[in-house]
Every structure is written in structure tokens, then in C-alpha cells.
Amino acid sequence: GAVVSQHPSWVICKSGTSVKIECRSLDFQATTMFWYRQFPKQSLMLMATSNEGSKATYEQGVEKDKFLINHASLTLSTLTVTSAHPEDSSFYICSARGQPSNYGYTFGSGTRLTVV
Amino acid sequence: GEDVEQSLFLSVREGDSSVINCTYTDSSSTYLYWYKQEPGAGLQLLTYIFSNMDMKQDQRLTVLLNKKDKHLSLRIADTQTGDSAIYFCAESPSGGSYIPTFGRGTSLIVHP
Numbered sequence: 001g002a003v004v005s006q007h008p009s010w011v012i013c014k015s016g017t018s019v020k021i022e023c024r025s026l027d028f029q030a031t032t033m034f035w036y037r038q039f040p041k042q043s044l045m046l047m048a049t050s051n052e053g054s055k056a057t058y059e060q061g062v063e064k065d066k067f068l069i070n071h072a073s074l075t076l077s078t079l080t081v082t083s084a085h086p087e088d089s090s091f092y093i094c095s096a097r098g099q100p101s102n103y104g105y106t107f108g109s110g111t112r113l114t115v116v
Numbered sequence: 117g118e119d120v121e122q123s124l125f126l127s128v129r130e131g132d133s134s135v136i137n138c139t140y141t142d143s144s145s146t147y148l149y150w151y152k153q154e155p156g157a158g159l160q161l162l163t164y165i166f167s168n169m170d171m172k173q174d175q176r177l178t179v180l181l182n183k184k185d186k187h188l189s190l191r192i193a194d195t196q197t198g199d200s201a202i203y204f205c206a207e208s209p210s211g212g213s214y215i216p217t218f219g220r221g222t223s224l225i226v227h228p
Contacts, residue, residue: 006158034215041124043204043220044159093158105216107151107158 002028004096006108013084013115021079021111023094029074030096034105035067038091050077084115120219122205127225134192136222138205141186145207148181149216150190153202162190162203192224200226 003026013019023033032051036044048064050056050071058064066088068080077096081088091112095105119141128134140148146167151159165172165179165188172179178191188207192199202223206216 043218046215049215109158112156
């Protein structure tokens with residue numbers, strides 16, 4: 001079945017530094033990838049939708065200059081948290097939809113970001 | 117706007133059946149999903165149902181859809197401790213946008 005690999009699974013960084021999270025579709029071409037943020041005991045909050053080769057579409061309230069998304073190929077999307085602050089600490093999850101669109105979304109295993 | 121509601125917690129004894137309920141508001145929902153999230157992990161698609169169906173069974177899982185009441189349920193038969201996880205209900209509308217809207221998740225606790 002479709003597999004999405006997300007890396008790293010956890011990262012600790014100092015306040016003010018940037019962190020890059022990778023999301024790869026291993027056995028299918030992901031024309032669209034999604035980035036979510038999950039707060040403790042809460043649901044997934046969609047941050048942005050990225051289509052291969054074009055700019056990401058950000059949800060209302062998500063700072064595009066802070067959360068940089070790149071989807072340069074059909075198998076790789078990256079989320080860079082720039083100038084991270086403790087309030088950016090969260091669980092970030094990517095998901096991908098292949099071509100043709102499947103009925104479900106394949107999720108990565110998530111990245112636990114802790115900013116100290 | 118779209119809204120998906122679930123109860124937050126469910127506790128069952130091992131071997132019993134679990135029923136997780138979900139309600140949604142978007143009448144144009146076409147696909148309805150159940151995802152499972154184990155601690156520290158991403159979401160795993162368990163099953164899905166189309167809005168023109170009212171039931172789907174897959175081994176220990178049974179999904180019931182009441183489209184009139186916009187109510188979706190997931191029944192897990194013979195619940196095991198390995199079923200302990202958070203279960204998310206999600207719906208996708210018909211039309212051009214397929215991005216699912218997720219509920220807050222139901223934390224299922226299975227005790228011996």
C-alpha cells in the first residue's frame with residue numbers, strides 16, 4: 001500500500017533556530033501533500049496544502065513566512081519552521097494524496113518538535 | 117461551516133465491543149473515514165464509507181452510516197488491548213475539494 005515517510009520523528013531545537021521536516025511518498029507520486037499540526041488532546045489542524053511545482057496554499061491564521069513549505073518533486077515536500085519559538089512546539093503530521101486520487105489520505109508518522 | 121463531533125473518551129473491557137460515534141454537519145459529505153492514531157504516531161486509515169452506503173464491514177470493524185441524521189459509528193468487535201488508540205472520524209465533501217475535516221478524536225482505552 002501507499003507509504004509516506006516523515007523525518008525526523010522527533011527534534012529538539014533552540015529558540016530562534018530553524019527546523020526542516022521532510023515528507024516523502026515512497027511508492028506513489030503525491031501530487032498534493034498536506035501539513036497538519038496537532039495540539040495535545042486536539043484534532044488535526046490543517047496548516048497548508050502544497051501542490052507539486054506551485055506555491056503552497058495556507059489556511060487562515062498560518063504564517064507563510066514562518067512555516068515555509070516546498071513541494072519541489074512528486075515525492076517530496078518539506079516544512080521548515082523558521083525562527084522557532086517554544087509556542088511552535090507541537091506534533092506536525094504530513095499526509096499525501098496520490099494520482100489518481102485515492103479515497104483515503106496516507107499519513108506520515110509525525111514529527112514531535114520541541115523548542116527550548 | 118463544516119463540523120465533526122466525537123465524544124472524547126471511551127473505556128471498554130477487553131473482549132467487549134466498542135462503539136465510537138461521530139456526527140457531522142456537512143450534508144454534502146461524500147466520503148466518511150475512520151482513522152486510528154497510536155501514541156506518537158501518524159494516522160492510519162482504518163476504513164471508509166461512501167455516502168450512498170449505510171453499512172460496511174471489514175473483519176472486526178463495522179461502520180454504520182445514518183445519512184439522514186448525519187451520524188457515523190465505528191464498532192470494533194472483540195476489542196483487544198492493541199486497539200487502545202485515538203480514533204478520528206473525518207469527512208470529505210463532494211465537489212472539487214477533497215480535504216477531509218477531522219473530529220477531535222475519541223480516545224479508546226481497553227482494560228483487562
